Amino acid sequence: MTTATSRPVRPRRPPRGVGGFGGNGGRDAWLLVLPALIPVVLFSVYPLVQGILLGFTDAQAGLNQPVDFNGVDNYTRLLDHDLFWKSFRIGLIWAFSVTILQFLASLGLALLLNLNLRLRWLARTLALVPWAMPPVIIAIMWKLMLNPSYGPINELMRTLGLPGDINWLGDFSTALPAVIVVGIWAGMPQTTITLLAGLQNVRGELHEAAAIDGAGTWQRFWHVTLPALRPVIVAITSLDLIWNFNSFALVYVLTAGGPGGQTMLPMLFAYNEAFRYGNFGYAAALGNVMVVVIAAFLVLYLRGQARSRDS
């Protein structure tokens, strides 16, 4: 089953006239796809196109409001908006820190889980649990953990003789680092499991050959494991970057963007613009900028990866 799914299966068209498959595969395919196509076009392709266009209008909340195209007005306004720059800077710090730290932590865990250690089953199960939890609940849990007076984190700090009254989520300097840690915790399972699956596909013979040639553990990791794992690493870090940049629920419940906008991720900023202040056009423009920013980083990253693979 595993081999069948991982090998690209070339669909073969059955011989003409057998079982009525005939030569009109195109029409059959359309008929089969139609039930999925209609809702997708109506409720996601159309809104998406509409959303992109909306970013070039002055649309406001409320029906029957006249909507006019205003060209790049929204974007010039964005460039003058301090909060926009702040929010995108925070968004990029958040997305990159979470993605990179999460990758390193997950790689370590995946390597450990790939060894024959005792209690591996327990670690594996624990590594999956955050994946099963709704982001809202992860946020609630960490809010309790980080509670300044009753949370166990501060209690631990007190036991260790450190300042135990830190308002982690309410203090300007600690809010962003604190939500980044929660982001790492929440996203580790997917990254770990994907990397573990990749590790299990690294062929054992390569390691043995390298060991016979006298390569140490570190050298084998660097020259055998890492190159073999590369496609998986590129895929999961790209996805993580997109997901993190677009994430909403976790930070919305943890801090709602506060204190003083210190954790105002772009999605929260756009949500407030749209549904608090009713600036639909402006919020859509923000969305467009987010797509461009994330696409630019992805192109740079994937290109860099392709180039270093070629050389």
Add this chain to the structure above:
Amino acid sequence: MTPTVAPVRRTRPFARPLQYLALAAYMVFLGFPLVFLLSTSMKTAQELRSPDNSFLPDRLSWDNFGDAIEKANLVQAAGNSLYVATLTTVIVTLVSLPAAYAMARFRTRLRGAATIWILLSQVFPFILIIVPLFLVLKQIGLVDDPHGLVIAYTVWSLPFALWMLRGYVAAVPVDLEEAGAIDGASRLRVLRSIVLPLLAPGLVATSLFTFISSWNEFFFALVLIQDPDLQTLPLTLARFVGAEGQVQMGQLAAASLLATIPSLAFFLLIQRRLTSGLMSGAVKG
């Protein structure tokens, strides 16, 4: 699947203990918040406030669970979530099954278009979709209506469901279908008695995945549902944090645990498959 990394023969004497130490550190990082949540859910309000609040509760008490169910309107919210998630799952499964079959078996331009759409749907931030979708749903009177939420969840679960199912269909050998056809079975019969039984595990996994993502979803619900009576579980819990959560931490923890049970049960069920076949196939594909 056995671990394929060769056993390290010339292990340094300290390697093993260090590995166990690292594993223990990970387990504390991942597991501690969960144990803490469980312990909090069993503590009384006085116990949580007392200065010498120990980590473990004084006694096992399930009062918080009962109180949380009553106070936070959990039953109603869970009912709403269940309705929306079930309806979404049924629609997504019915609609994606034929489409996935067509994508796996016919070579048409549709396939390329569908793949591009699936990838795009991952990149676009929801804010771009939600404003126009909100307007569309408002025009047809489906804002503040669970069915509006079902529409939103259906279209945004479809790409992933299609992608998963397509892989499962592709794994069913075409030869089997041909053999059935040669034996004189009709097209419908071939699909029903040969393809469908082989697809069953994949179908179950896909529909569970759809169910869980609708059950856990927050952003669409936040925008599309205002009426407190129609709120889904994540919405109700998020409101509970602000209003009472700071005072009733034990109840908040209990409510959170209860809301996690369905997805937790599902993940523990499929964890073997997740760690082996599914992901390796998905990532490579």
